[in-house]
Amino acid sequence: MxxxxxxxxxxxxxxxxxxxxxxxxxxxxxxxxxxxxxxxPPPPLRAHMAELMLHDDAAHKYTGNWGLREVREAAAATTSRLYGGAVTAGQVGLTSGCNQAFVAAMASLVAPGDEVILPVPWYFNHAMWLDMAGAVKVPLPTGPDMLPDPELAASRITSRTRAIVLVSPNNPTGAEYPPDLLTAFRDLARARGIALVLDETYRDFLSTPGAPHDLFTDPDWDEVLIHLYSFSKSYHLTGHRVGALVTSEARLEDAAKFIDTVTICPTPLGQKAALYGMTQLTQxxxxxxxxxxxxxxxxxxxxxxxxxxxxxxxxxxxxxxxxxxxxxxxxxxxxxxxxxxxxxxxxxxxxxxxxxxxxxxxxxxxxxxxxxxxxxxxxxxxxxxxxx
Structure with missing residues (x-):
């Protein structure tokens, strides 16, 4: 097959x-x-991209697997500011969309037959890749509030479990996972020696102000947390495919093997557009x-x-x-x-x-x-x- x-x-x-x-x-x-x-994208960003296309030769060339250093630094600074934690540029990998961030993370985590816990309803592209990787999807039912239960998740962890994947704000339900729920899942993942993969593609549209959680304030966050983000949604760059994988430097080094054989790097024009968004489009x-x-x-x-x-x-x-x-x-x-x-x-x-x-x-x-x-x-x- x-x-x-x-x-x-x-x-x-x-x-x-x-x-x-x-x-x-x-x-x-x-x-x-x-x-x-x-x-x-908004007019100022499109004008900036047009200037890059015409006058920046680097916008047309390969970058490193994980992107341009200045963009990774800006993403690390933005993440640290939003969450009140400490993230370095070496812990940020830029990807060709958030889906690729997920796939790269899974490529570094799972072998055929390994298990990954997905709350149901799940994001279908996550399910599709796990199928293609030969991994076993372990469905985790959610309650009437569309929130997953850490205790139920604990009962589904086996010796083959490699990760729990959460999406907040959720796709497809829209549910926003409370900070204490995310902390409980982080603690569960740490206690059981597995990864917590948190996809926050729609983070910038949360209904509540302030940090979505405090997971990055843990000095050892990268031992457990694998964080995914999409610039595409926030700055209307969907066709330019710009996402981020935020994790340990060791995992990025390993996952770079996958990136190098698929896209080599995200498009530099998209990366530079994301940089403009982070630095110029806050308001x-x-x-x-x-x-x-x-x-x-x-x-x-x-x-x-x-x-x-x-x-x-x-x-x-x-x-x-x-x-x-x-x-x-x-x-x-x-x-x-x-x-x-x-x-x-x-x-x-x-x-x-x-x-x-x-x-x-x-x-x-x-x-x-x-x-x-x-x-x-x-x-x-x-x-x-x-x-x-």
Missing amino acids: SLTSRTFSSPVTEAYRWLDTRPPSDLPLLNAAQAAPADP WLAEERETLLARRAEVQRLLPQLEATGWHLSGLGGYFAYLRHPFAAEATQVAKTLLHDQSVLCLPGTFFAPDGDAEAARHLRVAFANMDHAGLGDLAARLAALKV
Whole structure:
């Protein structure tokens, strides 16, 4: 069996194929499928990138596997400032998107047959790579609050367990993991000699101010914590693929073997754009967060309209609403009917869970971050009008 045949096809690609069979409709398409900014980078960043393209020869050349030193230094300083901890440039590796940060970390952690614990619903690209790596996914159910339980996770650790993977704010549920929960998982991972992989792709859009947690204040944080981040989401650089892997220098040295055989390095133009974002766009990013939080608040305001027709909000974040639908049909059928009848494209919960997961079959992930208030009102009306 080939590596790629061990896993499922891209859920986003599958959902976009549904558009090919969408009947003509007077309703404009509302795309709530992909959790990425639709707008390009802000004008000052685009102007800076244009200058780099024209006048900076280094923007077109290889860098080291883990990127340019000045960008790694800025990322380390930004991480240290946000979390109140101590991170050095040698502990930061820049990657071609946050997905590659995850894959590189897993390449340094797991061998075929090793186990990795994933809370369910999980991020499907994490599940896909573990399949292709020959690793065993160990599902960790979450409760009604969409939060994983450290005690339940402890009961699922075996001699083959290499890591627990957490995503906060969560994709697909939007749930924000409280600091004490993350601390409990860190302590569990340390006690059992495994890694805690924490993906904070949507960190910059948390609903609460201040540091998301204090894990970096631990002087030995890199013995346990492997941290993942995405510049792509924060600065609208999705097509330029810029992420970060923050971990021990020893792990970066080992994982560099993977990077060197895949991309060699992230694009220098993307790296330099991320540097500009970190150093010049602090206020712009704060305003972007406020815009997304206002949209989240609008979803909450519209919720009674949905609840009146049987919908239930299970999770809400800066980018996603995880909605339990009121129908007897399975979520994939509900999502296809929603597209056919109401011209709304979103992803079924079944794309984020093992086959046969009953809770996933009751849910849809609705990515609302690219919709203004009028669009959100239209979305709520179409969901409320759906009949399956």
